Structures are given as structure tokens and as C-alpha cells.
Amino acid sequence: MNNPLRNFKLKTRMTLILGLMALMQTSILGVFALNYLYHSLEEQVAERALNVAKTIAVMPEIISAIELHDSQYLQPLSLQLAKTTNARFVVIGDSKSIRLSHPTPARIGQPMYDDEGDFNEPALLEGLAYVQKATGSLGSSIRGKAPVFDHSGEVIGVISVGFMLDAVDTITARYRTTLLIAILGAFLISVLIAFWFANHFKKAIFGLEPEQIGLLFEERNATLESIREGIIAINADGVITTFNRAALHTLNLQDKTLLLGKPIHSILPDSQMLKVLASGEPQFDEEFWLNGSCFITNRLPVRQDDNIIGVVSSFRPKDELDMVSRQLTKIRQYADSLRSQTHEYSNKLHTIAGLIQIGATKEALALIGQETENHQTLIHLLVAAVPDPILAGCLLGKYNRASELGLVLSIDPDSHMTDIPLHIAREQLVSIIGNLLDNAFEATLSHTGAGGAVSLTMTDLGNDLIFEIEDQGAGISPEDQERIFKKGVTSKDELGHGIGLHLVNTFLMRMGATVTIEPGENVGSRFTVYIPKNTPSIDRIIIEKVSE
Known part of the structure; x- marks a missing residue:
């Protein structure tokens, strides 16, 4: 399947990938932050509602008025308490969950309940203070409910203090806008950084595209394997980074022997590559012996700017050069020998022929015998x-x-x-x-x-x-x-x-x-x-x- 990113240049690809990655990360962090903020605000509002309900539940005048079912006293007092605490409502009910006060006077005397069917049983039956998120007659809210006890410890009523959720939504929406602006800003900064990094990276790889680098890598491997000389390269730590098959054969190593990543001294204990790495001086046509065989090697330092980052060594058996040299020498010697022998034997043949012509056969036979003897x-x-x-x-x-x-x-x-x-x-x-x-x-x-x-x-x-x-x-x-x-x-x-x-x-x-x-x-x-x-x-x- 064709990758659509291959249609873009490396710089464009890196900018898009890094930019989208930054956008995805900041978006995830933003969503997490908003959810965390929303739940934190809910917890704070719930805790505040519960504290207000507990405070009102222990007020002596509230206890007395509930015992007397005095709605005329409790109604204005609950409205004043709601205003003072910035609560949406403060509702007071008796032991049977009948409203004694409510922001809507017409609902006084009616049962307290919500859409979930909560009739304040935990507070009235078990005497527990609790927090509830529900939708009641005044809308969706977070409520803190606390039981009211008389002097003998009996539950005589319940206090319900509510804060509307729309306030939480408003605060969350305000932070959501701020986070959205921060996400967009982070995305723009990431795009700029990605663009700068892509330029720097492209310069480091000499302006080549990944496909070009892959092609050069394959060509480099093919070139190394086509060379009959053994080639080994090490990095600045003296560790082998490159070698070809000819190096394995020349060093009498098995094809499965893995040289990559091994220190050069573990393969060639007397190698001068480390000396070249330290001095930076190349060596040409140097002889070295290994396993009883003589090799001719060239060693060149690899430089990046002014730093030596490795050494490349090429080597071949000296016997090959000696054989070629001997063959050339023998050919020349054979040619000289043939010329001299042709001249020498031509003279001897002429002499023998002359001796035979003049009848000096004994002298001719003696000359032949002397040469053979x-x-x-x-x-x-x-x-x-x-x-x-x-x-x-x-x-x-x-x-x-x-x-x-x-x-x-x-x-x-x-x-x-x-x-x-x-x-x-x-x-x-x-x-x-x-x-x-x-x-x-x-x-x-x-x-x-x-x-x-x-x-x-x-x-x-x-x-x-x-x-x-x-x-x-x-x-x-x-x-x-x-x-x-x-x-x-x-x-x-x-x-x-x-x-x-x-x-x-x-x-x-x-x-x-x-x-x-x-x-x-x-x-x-x-x-x-x-x-x-x-x-x-x-x-x-x-x-x-x-x-x-």
C-alpha cells in the first residue's frame, strides 16, 4: 500500500508528524486538565454545601423552630442564610421530610424529593450527613444534607443546602477557552520547532531524502561486497561498524562470524587502526602478519569537521601482489632468456655447422658433448x-x-x-x-x-x-x-x-x-x-x- 506521506518532502513530513504529535499530546493533556478541574470544582462545591448544611443544622434557633414547625420563622431565615452563603437554596424539612421552608413559598408543606426519589432517608433514618448530586424542583444541583438533632439526640429534621451546577460549568467553560488558546499556542510553537529541527536534520544528512539514503545504503553494501579487498571500519571507540565478505574470507573467519559491534583488538590484536585513530596519520601499503600470512593494508582516518570519528582499513594478501610481481618478472626474464639463448645457441649452431662443413666432425661432437655434459x-x-x-x-x-x-x-x-x-x-x-x-x-x-x-x-x-x-x-x-x-x-x-x-x-x-x-x-x-x-x-x- 502506498504511504501518502511519501508524496511529501522529508522536511514537510517531519513538520507534520511533530506538529500533529504535539497537538495530540496537548489535546490529551487539555481534556485531562478540564475533567480534573470539573471534578475538583464539584468536590469543592459539595464540601462547601455539606459544611453549610452542618452549620445550619446545629443552630439553636433552627432546632427550636423545627420542633415547633414554625415555617413563618424558618422561611425568611432560610432565604437570608442562602443569600449569606451564596447558596442557590436552603431548604428545611421536618422528621417526615415535609418542607418547612423553600425558595418557592407555594411548595412549603410539600414532601422533599428529587428526580432520583431521594426522600432524605440517610439523614432522617440513619442520622448521616451526605452529599448528593441530583435534579430537584429547582434544577440540577449539588446538595449537602445534614440531620437536625433535638436535645435528646433524636432526628427532628433535615437541612438541604444546594449549589447549582451551572456555576461549575461556567468556570469550566472559562478555563476551557484558556486551555484551547494554550493548546493552539503550543501547536504553533511545536510547528516552528519541528520546522527548525527538520532543517537541521536535513542539513545533517546532506539534504537527502530517506528513500535516497536507503538507495545509497544498498549501493554502499553492493559496492563493499564487490570489492575483492577486505574492508573493516571502526568508530571512535575502536568498535567495528562496517566490514565486507572479503574481510571474512581474507581473515579466514566463518561467514557466520559476527564482527559488527566487536572491538577491533578482539579480532586483530596487533591492528594499527587504533594507532591511526589516536594520531590521525594515514598509513599506506603497510605490511602485517596474521596466522602466518602477510597482508598489505591501507588505513585512513575518518574525519567529521576537525574530529576523528573512525578509521577505515583495506587489506589484501601480499601473496597476490607478489604473485603478480613474480609473474611479470618471470615474463621479462623469459623474454630476456629467450633472446640470449637464441643468440647463444644460434652462434653455437653456426659454429657446429661450420665445423661439420670443414670436416672437423670430432671437434663438433666434442662441442656438443661439452654442452650436454x-x-x-x-x-x-x-x-x-x-x-x-x-x-x-x-x-x-x-x-x-x-x-x-x-x-x-x-x-x-x-x-x-x-x-x-x-x-x-x-x-x-x-x-x-x-x-x-x-x-x-x-x-x-x-x-x-x-x-x-x-x-x-x-x-x-x-x-x-x-x-x-x-x-x-x-x-x-x-x-x-x-x-x-x-x-x-x-x-x-x-x-x-x-x-x-x-x-x-x-x-x-x-x-x-x-x-x-x-x-x-x-x-x-x-x-x-x-x-x-x-x-x-x-x-x-x-x-x-x-x-x-
């Missing part, structure tokens, strides 16, 4: 010493990369790496070794050029996995040893560097591993990585500097 020797070494296919594949790829760069990657034939615990992530392990080898290649190539050598030694004896990588670069100064693992620190001028050793640092921290840097035997540097086989017991990398 080198790869076969490396493959046999990796199969025997490194049964893990991921690590072996990484080393084989780095061997080929070194050949493309004109370098020699020498793997110690006594190396042994067969006891790699399952809790050590293989992708992190190859990232550590791969980045250290790439760094060694670049250092060697920039210092010695083509023909340089990089050596790798591995062992899994004891409680640690030990990898020793030695290059023929220019070496690393003690000052640089303290900063090379920081993000963005590099000796190259090109953009995009300064990431590899930072990744090494990050993964070593998670493994509780250590790395030492010392000078090589002749030139360059030697990086030695110690990765504990047992569960990591430390959360930071320890870089030891060893001087010559």
Missing part, C-alpha cells in the same frame, strides 16, 4: 643433493640465468639439502635463495663483468639449514650492512630495485632465521643463512657483521 653434471648433482623439486628447479633456473649473464654459478658438489622440514614454506625458501643469488649475480657482474663466478654451498647437517652464497662483487661496507635489508635501499639508479633483500628480510623474520655478512676469501661478500629446522622462536632477523 655440463648440464648433465648439474642435474645429477641436484637430483642427489636436492631432492626437493621446487628448490632444485630454482637452482637450475639460476644456473641458466648465470650462463646467460656470462657468469658461472658453482654449486659445491659436497652440498646436501635433503632434510627440509615441512613447516618451511618452499616458496619462501626459494625466494630467499633466489633473491640472494640474483643480488650476487648483479654484484659480480657490475664489478668483474662477464666471466665472474658465484659459489653456493648448502648443508642440512645439525639443527639448521645453512646456505652460503659468495660473490665477486665490490663488497659491502659495515654501514651498508645495517641498511641493505630495508625496503627501497639499493645501489642502483633504476626504479623497481631495493625489494629483493627486503623480501629476504621479511621471510627470514617469519622463519626465525639469521643471516651473516662477511668478506669473501679474495673479493666480494659472503652471505650465510641459518634457517632453524625446529619451530621458529624469534620474530626478527639478526644481522651479524664480521669484519676482516
Whole structure:
């Protein structure tokens, strides 16, 4: 069913609703006040009538005149008493309820009664004083009736004092007019206040209508759910107010887990959102670890005027970015590798073809055998010493990369790496070794050029996995040893560097591993990585500097 109020603007709706509510409240209060006033006046008039009747009933002259049935004396006296007390009437009757005085003289000697058939029995038979609202010969009135006792205590008559109800109605009508004016005034004031409040409220919601707000709310929910990044928002008290489904999946929480209304520290104990809430400084592309996974997060404070009223955080697994970065890097490496291998094998094929053409078949076969022998020797070494296919594949790829760069990657034939615990992530392990080898290649190539050598030694004896990588670069100064693992620190001028050793640092921290840097035997540097086989017991990398 269509709501007729929807046809009006919010300001008009609020003004009408608040105004009508104020009118209804003041009307109810007015009716209650008038009824209370009417009944209060009735009670006051009734009490006054009863007091006057009791007073007249104990007057000695009244008692004596009733005993003598002296109507001539009682008639003018009752009229004078009615005038003195502002009563409508004072009627005096004997013990048989026969009138001895009445405002209408013709009714003297007639029985006292009213429309309800009251013949004063409570006063005459029981000796009780009481109040009565009834319609008698003089009209509707409130009467106070009191028995008259002689000197021996016998009831000899009754006094009836009446006040007409039209006086009560007149007073009530006068107050009714006053209350009506007050109600209309309160209604007008309420309308003005409602209009001011509606303007203020409309400004607070940026001039939007409720239907528009509802539509924006639905769009906001749809937008949040369409974003693949996890989003969590907190208020000024650090309580979660908004989140999307991606946040549940990213944090490995059940869909039924209710985050709304929970403190952020109960869900993310190490969250920096409270720090942003306190400082007001945004954080961009920050890394944090949760349940063994690394995430990239952005945190922005929410401001209202000059006050910080909350914080919004978006986050995504770092693996996704690393995967994209690795894929782009691999594509570039593949392209470079294909170009270099095409050039290299083209030269070798031309050489072999030339040797065959001039009849030097032995030399051609020797060249082919030498090329095959080198790869076969490396493959046999990796199969025997490194049964893990991921690590072996990484080393084989780095061997080929070194050949493309004109370098020699020498793997110690006594190396042994067969006891790699399952809790050590293989992708992190190859990232550590791969980045250290790439760094060694670049250092060697920039210092010695083509023909340089990089050596790798591995062992899994004891409680640690030990990898020793030695290059023929220019070496690393003690000052640089303290900063090379920081993000963005590099000796190259090109953009995009300064990431590899930072990744090494990050993964070593998670493994509780250590790395030492010392000078090589002749030139360059030697990086030695110690990765504990047992569960990591430390959360930071320890870089030891060893001087010559």
C-alpha cells in the first residue's frame, strides 16, 4: 500500500508528524486538565454545601423552630442564610421530610424529593450527613444534607443546602477557552520547532531524502561486497561498524562470524587502526602478519569537521601482489632468456655447422658433448643433493640465468639439502635463495663483468639449514650492512630495485632465521643463512657483521 506521506518532502513530513504529535499530546493533556478541574470544582462545591448544611443544622434557633414547625420563622431565615452563603437554596424539612421552608413559598408543606426519589432517608433514618448530586424542583444541583438533632439526640429534621451546577460549568467553560488558546499556542510553537529541527536534520544528512539514503545504503553494501579487498571500519571507540565478505574470507573467519559491534583488538590484536585513530596519520601499503600470512593494508582516518570519528582499513594478501610481481618478472626474464639463448645457441649452431662443413666432425661432437655434459653434471648433482623439486628447479633456473649473464654459478658438489622440514614454506625458501643469488649475480657482474663466478654451498647437517652464497662483487661496507635489508635501499639508479633483500628480510623474520655478512676469501661478500629446522622462536632477523 502506498504511504501518502511519501508524496511529501522529508522536511514537510517531519513538520507534520511533530506538529500533529504535539497537538495530540496537548489535546490529551487539555481534556485531562478540564475533567480534573470539573471534578475538583464539584468536590469543592459539595464540601462547601455539606459544611453549610452542618452549620445550619446545629443552630439553636433552627432546632427550636423545627420542633415547633414554625415555617413563618424558618422561611425568611432560610432565604437570608442562602443569600449569606451564596447558596442557590436552603431548604428545611421536618422528621417526615415535609418542607418547612423553600425558595418557592407555594411548595412549603410539600414532601422533599428529587428526580432520583431521594426522600432524605440517610439523614432522617440513619442520622448521616451526605452529599448528593441530583435534579430537584429547582434544577440540577449539588446538595449537602445534614440531620437536625433535638436535645435528646433524636432526628427532628433535615437541612438541604444546594449549589447549582451551572456555576461549575461556567468556570469550566472559562478555563476551557484558556486551555484551547494554550493548546493552539503550543501547536504553533511545536510547528516552528519541528520546522527548525527538520532543517537541521536535513542539513545533517546532506539534504537527502530517506528513500535516497536507503538507495545509497544498498549501493554502499553492493559496492563493499564487490570489492575483492577486505574492508573493516571502526568508530571512535575502536568498535567495528562496517566490514565486507572479503574481510571474512581474507581473515579466514566463518561467514557466520559476527564482527559488527566487536572491538577491533578482539579480532586483530596487533591492528594499527587504533594507532591511526589516536594520531590521525594515514598509513599506506603497510605490511602485517596474521596466522602466518602477510597482508598489505591501507588505513585512513575518518574525519567529521576537525574530529576523528573512525578509521577505515583495506587489506589484501601480499601473496597476490607478489604473485603478480613474480609473474611479470618471470615474463621479462623469459623474454630476456629467450633472446640470449637464441643468440647463444644460434652462434653455437653456426659454429657446429661450420665445423661439420670443414670436416672437423670430432671437434663438433666434442662441442656438443661439452654442452650436454655440463648440464648433465648439474642435474645429477641436484637430483642427489636436492631432492626437493621446487628448490632444485630454482637452482637450475639460476644456473641458466648465470650462463646467460656470462657468469658461472658453482654449486659445491659436497652440498646436501635433503632434510627440509615441512613447516618451511618452499616458496619462501626459494625466494630467499633466489633473491640472494640474483643480488650476487648483479654484484659480480657490475664489478668483474662477464666471466665472474658465484659459489653456493648448502648443508642440512645439525639443527639448521645453512646456505652460503659468495660473490665477486665490490663488497659491502659495515654501514651498508645495517641498511641493505630495508625496503627501497639499493645501489642502483633504476626504479623497481631495493625489494629483493627486503623480501629476504621479511621471510627470514617469519622463519626465525639469521643471516651473516662477511668478506669473501679474495673479493666480494659472503652471505650465510641459518634457517632453524625446529619451530621458529624469534620474530626478527639478526644481522651479524664480521669484519676482516
